[in-house]
């Protein structure tokens with residue numbers, strides 16, 4: 001089969017389009033013909049490599065998969081369309097789980113076929129196209145998990161970093177559907193206009209404005225009920241600073257680094273909560289599908305690349321040149 005393989009860690013040039021062996025069916029696993037695989041920032045972490053995180057080479061990236069079943073399996077029939085819940089038990093003490101196509105033992109979806117545990121497949125929601133369904137398993141699921149755990153209700157206020165990112169654009173769409181007042185951050189006029197179209201109430205241009213002062217201005221000096229922070233080291237101090245008393249900071253990412261300096265006194269004196277989010281559960285993925293159907297939400301897709309052009313897709317994400325999800329058509 002055709003696949004995009006990495007044989008070592010490095011830049012986009014380590015992504016190699018080649019012929020590899022098809023997966024051999026294993027007990028309690030299913031093989032899917034991959035139709036679409038979305039790109040996530042996680043793919044860049046895996047491609048680059050992270051300290052103490054192992055990959056056995058050659059490795060196939062890709063954890064956001066929509067595909068077609070090659071054979072009957074349990075109540076699923078051959079040729080049924082499914083999506084893949086990407087988390088599997090890590091087997092490592094105190095580490096919740098590993099992710100298919102990322103660090104861990106499973107090859108991913110930058111390939112014509114992929115093998116995944118039977119228990120990880122979910123029927124593709126029929127109200128979504130294959131392209132739309134493939135983007136929900138990582139960034140949308142994590143955004144949904146953070147929204148649920150924020151306990152934010154209609155008219156509560158939320159700061160969402162990175163309007164154009166997978167996680168940020170997902171969080172904006174889902175938060176607006178819950179009636180939350182959304183303040184978001186973007187870095188140029190094109191992204192600001194797209195964030196407006198997505199429904200954000202206030203957009204801060206991070207290339208020009210002091211973000212803390214802007215958030216305080218929009219919240220009449222009170223601060224926000226919650227912040228969704230996937231950016232990490234550079235934004236944590238601001239995220240904590242703009243929280244109101246008792247506010248919640250939901251953290252899932254470290255795009256700008258994993259070691260932040262925060263003001264601990266500020267944190268405890270405002271009785272803030274810092275909540276970590278690692279994907280979400282399989283039942284949360286199902287509840288996300290239902291919520292999106294109920295609220296008629298379509299995920300935002302930026303662009304679609306052919307599998308052989310995975311390098312260009314990675315480059316686009318690394319330049320933060322997207323608004324919404326980048327996907328591969330297999």
Ligand SMILES: NC(=O)c1ccc[n+]([C@@H]2O[C@H](COP(=O)([O-])OP(=O)(O)OC[C@H]3O[C@@H](n4cnc5c(N)ncnc54)[C@H](OP(=O)(O)O)[C@@H]3O)[C@@H](O)[C@H]2O)c1
Pocket residue numbers: 039040041042045138139142161162163164165166167168185186187188206230231234235251252253254255256277278279280317320
């Ligand atoms: N914990 C989990 O389960 C989980 C799940 C999904 C994602 N994540 C993590 O969440 C992060 C986002 O993932 P993604 O796929 O959505 O990434 P992405 O689409 O590549 O987006 C990256 C975002 O970071 C923003 N950014 C970069 N530098 C910034 C800075 N100095 N200040 C403010 N914003 C900055 C970019 O905004 P500009 O365009 O304005 O630069 C862009 O919006 C990644 O670190 C990913 O690994 C974690």
